[in-house]
Amino acid sequence: MLRGVVLDAVLVFIAVLASANEIRATLRTSDTVLELAAGESAPRVVSLSNGQHQFINSAPEALINRVEVAGRWLPLHWSFVPEATQHDSHRVAFVYENQSPHLRLTWEWQARSGFGPIEHALRINNLDSREIWLPLQSSFQFSWNCPTTEALENSFIEKGAGKPSLVGTHVEPIPAGYKWIGTSSTYAHPKANEPREIIPWFLVQEASGARDGWYVGVEFSGRVQTALERDKRQLKGTVGLNPNPGPLRTRVTAGEIFETPTVFLGATHGGLDAAGNVLRRWVREVLGNPATWQNPNFPLLVNNSWGGGMKVNEQIAEAMIRDATDLGLEMFHVDAGWFRGVGDWYPDPQKFPQGLAQIADYAHQHGLKFGLWVDWTQAGLDENPGALNAKDPKVRDWLLNDLPPDWKPEEFKGETIDISVPAAKAWAQDEVERIVSDYHLDMLEHDGYLVAQGCKRRDHPHAPPGERKWVYKDEGFYWVDSSNSTDVSYHATRAYYDIYSHLRKEHPGLLLEVCNDGGRMVDFGSATHADYFSITDSYDPVSNRQAFYDASHVLPSAMLESYVEKWPTPNLGNFIYMLRSGMMGWLTIMIDTTQWTPEQHVAAKEEIKLYKAKLRSLIRDANLYHISPRPDGIQWDGIEYFDPKSNRGVVYAFRGSKNDESTHTYFLEGLHADAEYRVDFHDNTAPDQVLTGRELMDRGLRVTLARPETSELIFLELLR
Template sequence: MSIIFDSHNNTFHLQGKNTSYIFQVIRGGYLAHLYWGHKIRNYNMSNPLSFIDRGFCANPFADDRKFSLDTIPQEYTTYGNGDFRIPTYEIQLENGSTITNLTYVSHKIFKGKPALNGLPSVYTLSDDEAETLEVTLEDDIAGVRAMLLYTVFNDFNVITRSVIFENIGCENINLLRALSASVDFRDDDFQLITLYGSHTNEKNICRRNIVPGIQMVDSARGASSPQQAPFLALVRNNTTETTGEVYSFNFVYSGNFTGQVEVDQYKNTRVAMGINPFQFNWMLEPGKCFQTPEVVMTYSSNGLDEMSQEYHKLYTTRLCRGSFKNKPRPILINNWEATYFDFNAEKLKDIIKSAKDLGIELFVLDDGWFGKRDNDLSSLGDWFVDKKKLPNGLEDIASYANILGMEFGLWFEPEMISQDSELYRNHPDWCIHTPNRDPIVGRNQLVLDLSRHDVCDYLIESIADILSKNNITYVKWDMNRHMTHIGSSALEPSRQREVPHRYILGLYHIMETLVSRFPNVLFESCSSGGGRFDAGMLYYMPQTWTSDNTDAICRLKIQYGTSLLYPPITMGAHISTCPNHQVGRITPLETRGHVAMSGNLGYELDLTKLTDEEKLLIKGQISKYKEIRNTIQFGRFHRILSPFEGNETAWNFISKDEKEVVAFYFKTLSEPATSITTLKLKGLDPNRNYINLDTSEIFGGDELIHVGITLPRIKKDFISLMFHFKSLDDY
């Protein structure tokens, strides 16, 4: 059994692969958190709660000054009953009161994991893989029921959590706050790791000591955002890549979120995560339910690498779906940085012909193929072909690629609308807006109101029409605008604060419909690059354009930070021209190749302008990537040297059978009087012997792990090295 209920002590013990999570029903039906950490066989109340008479603490039981919700570690918390820390939920009744008191009523334990209505979530292929605990809490006075859902997996150190709220009363209620998970720790000996950034500078790693009070990551932009990722981890001060404890939280959601850490007056630490309560409200009518998105919680006793391995394996096998989940991803050429909006059919065919000669497998036509799209001032929403640029339509370009043995892909930005478009002229009310105010534009565009069913239906049918009439095997789904003047003409005034969440529900509905209708299309999500790189999107689209920044040196940090949560197979990584269009840097083509080969390899430059030397080098990159692709995309990824800590970066990949190893080393700037660098690989089978395919040298796996490789001194900036080993027994 994975979940054990001790009726004598009223404790729940959830057991994963190597983790235990324990809480208890205590006096008054409150849920008290007892333990989360390394797996234990049995729990015999070795750390019972301590009840102390604390000053300024309110007491729900008048006869007991030692019992206060302000001092008890809890599971799911409210405000107003004496706990002054971060509340997990808040409900407003029709009388204006926001006081509720949800307490334990019952529970049930069952095999498997239920799907979440209208939301992405981790899943199981068999009910034997996991067990779920559903704990029911009720407040009869308020007429509210909450079902807390916990799922624990046999083969992962993972617990997923979400909540279903139900109105069991006779009056409307308003959810003002509905977070998905809360965990109370009994100490504050932690550092906090988060991922922050901006457009073209995503997924930077921040590690800092937690302090008394609240520290928070969040987004109120309508998307999970490049500014802060919906993730946080508490780690011990001595935690490294391979040692120390990690408690991590990742939100499977693509909209507004919050992740909060509070250290209270007694050095207890509370973590809470869910939909951002800022500007949030959800009116719940009698008999109706509200499902919160899911939080994926992992525990590691062996550092950040083990945490990442849990997320990588879970997300590739039990979050990503569809036929492409286990298929090698194609090497592509995207025309964006080659042509931008300035292209015609002949120019595209020239690029396709050059790509075929180099061994590229997929041509992707980016922005500018529709409406009258000669710049970013017009035509978003008008999903019909610009016959001025493409007189014979998309079929002409797709057929040309197919005849040469290549596939054809297409860019869309479905969620946006230009004011200069037929769609806007016909349906000005279809954009997100507020009455009597001129709209604020971003990138010369507005956001379509996906909280409306008619807008969702239009997008589904217009995109489906393009996909069904052309041999398209890949879609790049872009989103380049956050929400302002948030409102919907289709919703009553009392429901206007529901728009951001309803938008995300509409987006998920659109994507679910399209990926189901077109199972042979590989969908890649994009939001000006990594602006919506989150677990919610991966449920529908198994890879993401990691950043609009294609500079290889910048990409070292971006891809390294992204790898904390997401495996390389989910990361789109392209080789672009020099000087780089984002930062102006000139980087060797070999280095650009090694960085891009560390994800899903692609090219984004004008192939028709390459020198013979560049063509030869790119042919070699493509040939090599095809040779190592399965190991890069389906193997294990290990970080070795961090670009956030110095001038060097390194990582390596191990095939599933541990018979192939691919390692990359990068040095940003040349330095005088440098020490000799030894690169120690990770994850190899110590009992195997491996041959270096470039030098024919043979080393034991244990030698490569513990002794390492001495790297040559190279007096150049922006250098990279690649090492390719195979098991000697299979060579």
């Protein structure tokens, strides 16, 4: 209903200009105004505006100008087909055709919400009777006019991957001569001295003042690249599939459609948090799964069996379930260790003699949901019926690489199959369907190197590898890098999305967790096809806060999961600090809580109660402000939530390890300057106070904590 109402506010103008033979259209949300034009041989973005500041684009979209047919490159001559133009209150599509080979190109922009960014994709439909091969078509290019004197900065966010880096959130100046490239793939495996993968998104804004700017993000998990450079007069760049290592070619059979990764383009002003407060809501409304967000208990509170490691069994699981119930948790999540072997996704009969559904039912009887870890694209060596055996000739052809004869899977890592192969995809789809149904799952977590991004095979749907191939082992997996890597990831990512879309349709309440050895596939495509992310594979308080600080700039907090693992807690304040470091978004406790002391139990129970009563609604709905530098574990750090609708908020205050700094002042944001707020120190580290918004924003909120590595939650409420 709401969506229909807001869309009425989206205006579209179509006008034929008398001077040029050019159709123009405008798409508008409350944040972003986009003027588009259809030239005779190519479309272009004319301008982008936030309502105050207009960015003028000087380049038409660079459409591919050749395709390969039967081994020969043929030139393309695109010409606009005015009668095929489609437009309504929220969508503009300009259509171009090439006669021989017969291809139809649709250049589409869509405003799916009344606020936030506008999405863009480009489709090439092969209407010819012949198979064609396309060179790389990027999703979007821009060349904004940009006066030399304008001071600009580029912001981008790293994935938390295995462990957050020292920087994580980058804000850097864009001087003349600036050149920057960001990349993202299905599995970030950082190498020393190389830039880390980013959550595929960046924001360019004025370095001071109104901070007018714009951002672009990619709704795709495969290998993509964002590129930005500044010369004297222009700020130029491209966004889309990663051209390296190239040259990329992709096959489009007769009747098939190639579609670029969808990008979204938004205008903004007011800085990084202002942009984030629009973007996070937009991701929730437009990309998120409505069925997931309808549950007021999303994000859930979870206990995960990895606290006991691979040794999980029926007795351990049942004891953890009973304790999770007592603590007030809402889901029990069985991690690795439950299966017969890698690729053999059946419960180990020694550990679970009555099967896994029995454990799920036990959790359900205790009022908990039941989640399960499955690395469902990994082949092993088990020979049981139903197992994905790497030596089975059928499975061998699905693998990305030939395995050495002495190859063995690791404890919970095998060899990835390429799910873009139709038979492999069908197997995987049936297998996840069987697992979800047979084991009575409410949540399915995947892990490891799930979606291929490089493959040696020549008989798969993707392009064959080039002459030069690099095969190596890293993070326990074999990798193949070649000119076809991006195309491999393009096809495998589409297959992954198909499998999860199908699974969601069959199981509407099912939750899907994206974990790829931590936060290695955190992007807007995964955000569209699953529900929440493991944001890093390091689980200490500082790593959790760093990964959250970074990812929460662009993704809804509720979708950002922190695993809290056992950490030295000499006093109860340290214990609560450890828990709260994972309580800013989705909390999964990865500790055998039956080992906690009675005192820790009572404290954890209180924190869980508090999360449900006061924190969860803010995590779901409130604006988020990064009110400290990025956590380093030494200094103080903190974040603020404030919900302008309910006029309530909270400050999470963390004191680092530094011994001589017992007091810190946070400058709050998003409050009404003249209004009064009740300020309630939850742990009673200070008496309750009444302060004006101006005092809290300009003079700041002083917090005093007697001991290092402790925390406080300060609740805010507008007084009427």
